[in-house]
Every structure is written in structure tokens, then in C-alpha cells.
Amino acid sequence: MSDIPIKKLVVQIEEIFHEGGPRAEKPLKRGAVLAVVENPFAGRYVEEIAGFMEDLKPVGLTMARKLLEAMGGDASEIEAYGKGAIVGGAGELEHGALWHNPGGYAMRELLGDTKAIVPSTKKVGGPGARIDIPVAHVNAAYVRSHFDAIEVGINDSPRANEIVLVLAMTTGSRIHARVGGLAAKDIKGEDGLR
Amino acid sequence: MSVEIRKIFTVVEEIRVEGGRPVNPPTRRAAAVAVIRNPYANQFVDDLSKLSDIGEELGDILPRRAVEALGIDGSAVESFGKAAVVGADGELEHAAAILHPKLGAPFRTILGKGAALIPSSKKRGGLGAPIDIPLGHKDAAKVRSHFDGMEVRVPDAPRDDEIVVAIAVTDSGRPHPRVGGLTKEEVKGEDGLV
Numbered sequence: 001m002s003d004i005p006i007k008k009l010v011v012q013i014e015e016i017f018h019e020g021g022p023r024a025e026k027p028l029k030r031g032a033v034l035a036v037v038e039n040p041f042a043g044r045y046v047e048e049i050a051g052f053m054e055d056l057k058p059v060g061l062t063m064a065r066k067l068l069e070a071m072g073g074d075a076s077e078i079e080a081y082g083k084g085a086i087v088g089g090a091g092e093l094e095h096g097a098l099w100h101n102p103g104g105y106a107m108r109e110l111l112g113d114t115k116a117i118v119p120s121t122k123k124v125g126g127p128g129a130r131i132d133i134p135v136a137h138v139n140a141a142y143v144r145s146h147f148d149a150i151e152v153g154i155n156d157s158p159r160a161n162e163i164v165l166v167l168a169m170t171t172g173s174r175i176h177a178r179v180g181g182l183a184a185k186d187i188k189g190e191d192g193l194r
Numbered sequence: 195m196s197v198e199i200r201k202i203f204t205v206v207e208e209i210r211v212e213g214g215r216p217v218n219p220p221t222r223r224a225a226a227v228a229v230i231r232n233p234y235a236n237q238f239v240d241d242l243s244k245l246s247d248i249g250e251e252l253g254d255i256l257p258r259r260a261v262e263a264l265g266i267d268g269s270a271v272e273s274f275g276k277a278a279v280v281g282a283d284g285e286l287e288h289a290a291a292i293l294h295p296k297l298g299a300p301f302r303t304i305l306g307k308g309a310a311l312i313p314s315s316k317k318r319g320g321l322g323a324p325i326d327i328p329l330g331h332k333d334a335a336k337v338r339s340h341f342d343g344m345e346v347r348v349p350d351a352p353r354d355d356e357i358v359v360a361i362a363v364t365d366s367g368r369p370h371p372r373v374g375g376l377t378k379e380e381v382k383g384e385d386g387l388v
Contacts, residue, residue: 007211009220013263014348016201070206070263130349151349154207155324 042161060106088158096122115192144181145173212369226259235283235355245291253297281352289316333383338375339367
């Protein structure tokens with residue numbers, strides 16, 4: 001396993017008090033961590049790329065730790081999560097897919113045995129490209145109040161030979177969630193769906 | 195008038211590699227951004243002193259958050275800046291009323307010092323408008339290594355009747371500074387310039 005240097009690290013936290021409705025008793029926190037790393041496959045087609053997933057695991061853990069710390073440090077407070085990647089112009093969308101496994105692994109390591117799939121998105125983009133990281137409940141993907149998305153980006157990244165890796169966490173539902181569906185209090189939390 | 199905050203966004207950027215070379219220790223900067231209601235949206239008011247009072251409140255709330263996000267003592271901050279984006283139904287002068295008369299005093303109290311002018315910028319913009327917060331050394335505006343800027347944006351703000359108010363602090367200047375000029379070691383810190 002080789003040590004992947006992080007070139008730039010960004011941690012952002014949004015604390016939301018209201019969105020035009022009643023002020024929340026407990027503000028919603030939505031956080032994201034972004035790491036810029038070199039894309040070892042940029043500029044050419046490489047058939048065997050899967051080994052890079054193992055290399056990304058420590059990067060993922062560093063990112064997840066930074067984010068959880070910025071969110072207050074208590075894993076039990078994290079109710080939803082998501083992940084994503086922006087691959088620079090000399091790379092392939094498939095390089096972004098390498099983030100699925102290590103990104104999810106990193107958050108599960110810290111948040112305990114979460115059941116739900118970590119929703120994800122990816123794209124190829126230039127410096128300053130924005131990406132909407134989908135977010136859903138950590139134990140039951142169908143919890144409607146927790147479907148959300150966090151827009152992130154870094155003004156100078158990714159360069160053509162870089163990848164921006166993203167993890168996201170929130171402490172609860174949308175601030176004025178009121179469209180019904182499965183509620184967090186009603187989940188079984190066995191199959192990751194309901 | 196007490197400031198009506200809808201959300202607070204904080205972001206920390208850490209540059210670990212720049213120009214292909216490691217940055218040791220990494221340069222770090224943080225911004226704290228409040229989304230507030232503009233009490234004077236769509237109305238021309240001569241006396242803007244209430245907005246200046248809001249600026250005074252934010253001059254305490256935001257620097258506190260940004261310094262905390264960096265995890266350092268206020269006195270360890272090296273450079274600072276401030277900026278505002280006024281929503282479509284507001285005036286540039288509303289931003290000026292928040293930023294200029296009263297925001298600086300509490301900001302400097304948190305830093306312990308801050309003899310220099312706090313560099314600033316303002317504009318009118320729509321939701322997600324990016325703004326570059328200018329940065330300069332907190333005790334001597336002519337320190338060349340610390341001239342910088344930090345881009346921030348809040349995807350869902352400012353709405354037409356809102357104002358985005360941002361401050362930024364750093365624990366360092368640019369990565370690999372090498373264009374000469376006054377250095378931080380030479381600072382007298384009396385007149386705010388040198």
C-alpha cells in the first residue's frame with residue numbers, strides 16, 4: 001500500500017437555524033470534507049486500476065476523522081451521509097468510481113455498523129467544478145426526511161491530473177422536513193432500506 | 195436590533211502541497227459566513243446604524259467561529275479579511291454599513307491586536323454568488339507574503355432579502371512566498387502598515 005499525499009484539504013460545516021419557517025430547537029449541521037489527490041492514471045488508459053482503492057483507504061480515514069471532529073466528534077449524532085468525487089480533465093469517470101469502496105469504508109469505520117448504502121455521485125470536471133453530494137439516512141435509505149444534498153467544490157481543484165474526493169455527513173433531517181414517508185423513528189434498521 | 199441569522203457556514207482550507215512541493219507546516223485559512231435577513235430590503239433608508247449594530251454582533255460571532263475552526267488562539271492569527279454579498283433587493287451601502295463602522299472592533303478584540311486595516315470587498319449577487327475575501331496581515335498591511343484571498347460561497351444564499359457576511363482568518367501567509375517585500379518578522383505593528 002502506497003502513501004497517497006493529500007495536496008489540499010477542505011472542511012466545511014453549515015449550521016442551519018431555519019429556512020423561513022420556525023427556528024429549530026437544535027440547529028441542523030451539514031458538513032463535508034474534500035481532499036485533493038493526484039490521479040495516478042491521468043492522461044492514459046490503464047486497465048488495472050482497482051488496487052488504488054486500497055491506497056485510498058487511509059486517505060478516507062483521515063478525511064472521515066477530520067469531518068467527524070468538525071461535526072462535534074460524537075459519532076452517534078451523525079444521522080445521514082454521502083460521498084462523491086470530481087475527476088480532473090485528464091482522468092476518467094471510472095477513476096471516480098474507485099472512491100466507492102474506500103469512502104464508504106472510512107465512514108463505517110467511524111460511525112459504527114451503519115446499515116444503509118452511502119449514496120454517491122461523481123463527475124469529470126475542471127477547477128472550481130461544483131458537485132451535489134447526495135445524502136441519506138445512515139441506517140435506512142428510505143427515510144424521506146433525511147434525503148438531502150450538499151453542494152461543494154474547491155475553486156482551484158481538480159486540475160487535470162487530480163481527483164477531489166468528498167465525504168459528507170449531517171446531524172438530522174432537512175430543517176423543515178414535512179413531506180411524510182418513512183420517519184427515522186419508525187425504521188427497523190436491519191436491511192439498510194427501512 | 196439583534197441580527198437574524200438563518201445559517202452559519204464555516205470552512206477551513208489546508209494547503210499541503212503547492213507547486214509540487216510539500217508545504218510544511220501546511221498553510222491554513224478559515225472563513226465563517228453568516229446568512230442574515232436584510233431588514234432594509236426593498237426600502238431606501240437614510241439611517242443605516244442598525245445594520246452597523248448587526249455588524250458589531252457579527253464581528254464577535256464570526257471571528258470566534260473561524261478561530262475555533264482553526265483550533266488556534268486568537269493571538270496566533272496572522273492575517274484577516276471581510277466581505278459581504280447583498281441580495282438583489284438590497285443596496286451596496288447595506289453591506290458597507292455592516293462591514294465598515296463597527297465590525298472591526300470586536301474582531302480585533304478576539305485577535306488580541308490587529309493594527310492594520312481589515313481588507314474588504316462587497317458586491318450584490320444572487321444565490322451561490324462566490325465572493326473573494328481579501329486577506330492581509332493583521333498588524334502590518336504591507337507584509338507581502340500575506341496578501342491573499344479566499345473564495346467562499348453559500349449555494350442557497352443570498353436570497354433577494356438576505357445578506358451574506360463573511361470574515362476570514364489565517365495562521366499563515368501564502369504557501370512558498372518568494373516575491374520579497376516586508377516580511378512578518380520585520381513587522382513593527384504600530385501604524386498598521388509596516
